[in-house]
Every structure is written in C-alpha cells, then in structure tokens.
Amino acid sequence: DAGVTQSPTHLIKTRGQQVTLRCSPKSGHDTVSWYQQALGQGPQFIFQYYEEEERQRGNFPDRFSGHQFPNYSSELNVNALLLGDSALYLCASSPQGLGTINEQFFGPGTRLTVL
Amino acid sequence: DAKTTQPPSMDCAEGRAANLPCNHSTISGNEYVYWYRQIHSQGPQYIIHGLKNNETNEMASLIITEDRKSSTLILPHATLRDTAVYYCIVRASYNTDKLIFGTGTRLQVFP
Numbered sequence: 001d002a003g004v005t006q007s008p009t010h011l012i013k014t015r016g017q018q019v020t021l022r023c024s025p026k027s028g029h030d031t032v033s034w035y036q037q038a039l040g041q042g043p044q045f046i047f048q049y050y051e052e053e054e055r056q057r058g059n060f061p062d063r064f065s066g067h068q069f070p071n072y073s074s075e076l077n078v079n080a081l082l083l084g085d086s087a088l089y090l091c092a093s094s095p096q097g098l099g100t101i102n103e104q105f106f107g108p109g110t111r112l113t114v115l
Numbered sequence: 116d117a118k119t120t121q122p123p124s125m126d127c128a129e130g131r132a133a134n135l136p137c138n139h140s141t142i143s144g145n146e147y148v149y150w151y152r153q154i155h156s157q158g159p160q161y162i163i164h165g166l167k168n169n170e171t172n173e174m175a176s177l178i179i180t181e182d183r184k185s186s187t188l189i190l191p192h193a194t195l196r197d198t199a200v201y202y203c204i205v206r207a208s209y210n211t212d213k214l215i216f217g218t219g220t221r222l223q224v225f226p
Binding site for chain 1 (some may be wrong): 140149156157158159160161164202213214215217218219
C-alpha cells in the first residue's frame with residue numbers, strides 16, 4: 001500500500017513565477033492538508049481540502065491556493081513567488097473528515113527554492 | 116501558536132530509554148496529546164496519542180500526568196535511527212484535523 005506521495009521532490013523557481021505542487025493521499029484517505037516548513041521551524045498549516053473544497057485555512061495569503069480532485073489527490077499553487085516562499089512543502093492525508101482523531105500521514109515533501 | 120513547550124534538544128545513549136518531556140498547561144478537557152517525529156529531510160511521522168490514560172504501542176509509551184498539564188514520551192530502547200525532531204501537539208478531537216507544530220525537541224542518540 002503506497003503512502004502519501006508528492007511531486008516533484010525538488011523545484012527551483014525565480015521570484016514572481018508560479019508553482020504547482022502535487023499530492024496523492026494514502027489509499028482510503030479523503031482529506032488532504034498542506035503544510036509549509038521553513039528551515040529550522042516546525043511545519044505551518046496552510047489549508048485543508050475535503051470533498052473537493054477548502055475546509056480550513058491557516059494564516060497564508062491568497063497567493064496560496066489549492067484544489068482537490070474527485071480521486072482525492074490535491075494540488076497546491078503558489079503565485080507571484082517570493083524569496084520567503086522557499087521551504088519544504090508537506091502534504092498530509094487522513095481517512096475521515098472533520099472531528100476525527102485519526103493520525104495524519106505525511107508525504108516526503110517538496111523542497112521549493114525561490115531565487 | 117503552539118500550546119506546548121518542549122526543551123530544544125536532548126541527548127541519549129543508544130540502548131537507553133529516551134524520556135522526552137512536554138508541558139501543555141493550558142490543555143482543555145477535550146484535547147488530545149499527540150506526538151510526531153521528523154527524521155531529517157522527511158515528512159513527520161505519527162508516533163502515539165492519548166487523552167488522559169497512559170498509552171503504549173510498538174514505537175513508544177506516552178505518560179500523561181493526572182492533571183494533564185504535562186506528558187512524557189518514552190522510547191524504551193533508543194537506537195541511532197531514533198535521532199530526530201520530536202513534536203508534542205495538543206489537538207481537539209471535535210474541532211479540526213490541523214496540527215499546530217512548535218519547534219520540537221531535537222533528540223540526538225549517540226553510540
């Protein structure tokens with residue numbers, strides 16, 4: 001059983017460009033969350049998707065947007081990239097919707113570098 | 116903001132027990148204590164969670180004080196592969212699935 005997969009593993013962009021990161025959840029999971037982890041910090045919650053809709057959002061600007069597809073996979077889009085967007089972007093999936101205590105399974109992350 | 120406080124770093128000899136403390140003095144009655152760890156350059160990995168009773172699984176034990184204001188994660192026989200950053204997180208069961216990470220404890224296991 002494949003766990004959470006993310007692509008690409010590494011990405012280099014320049015300021016002002018746009019980027020799309022992809023995530024496939026663990027089999028049987030229908031909820032996908034995205035986190036940003038700057039160097040030396042803990043992951044910060046960006047947003048969560050359930051039933052193809054954004055259900056919750058952290059303190060991130062509108063430049064960060066996402067999408068969830070009918071097969072539960074998800075994309076994270078970041079527009080007008082800034083140097084400060086350089087980070088490890090983590091995707092996590094969980095098996096049920098709001099209010100569960102089931103653990104989240106994380107992917108290996110995408111390392112984004114903005115030059 | 117994270118609702119937990121952890122020491123920034125700890126060392127442990129291989130084969131010995133690693134005891135990682137966490138303070139969560141403002142924890143609410145419906146909030147669970149979760150532990151995750153993150154090995155260098157990988158995604159966080161779930162370890163264990165509990166509400167008020169002590170819990171044990173194949174990875175670790177979780178001891179929660181009676182007043183629930185603090186807890187300890189115990190790795191009974193630490194190995195070099197347990198070197199990682201360990202995060203203690205409190206989360207309500209009813210509210211949300213999101214995890215609020217602090218800066219965690221960097222555990223270094225040495226030979």
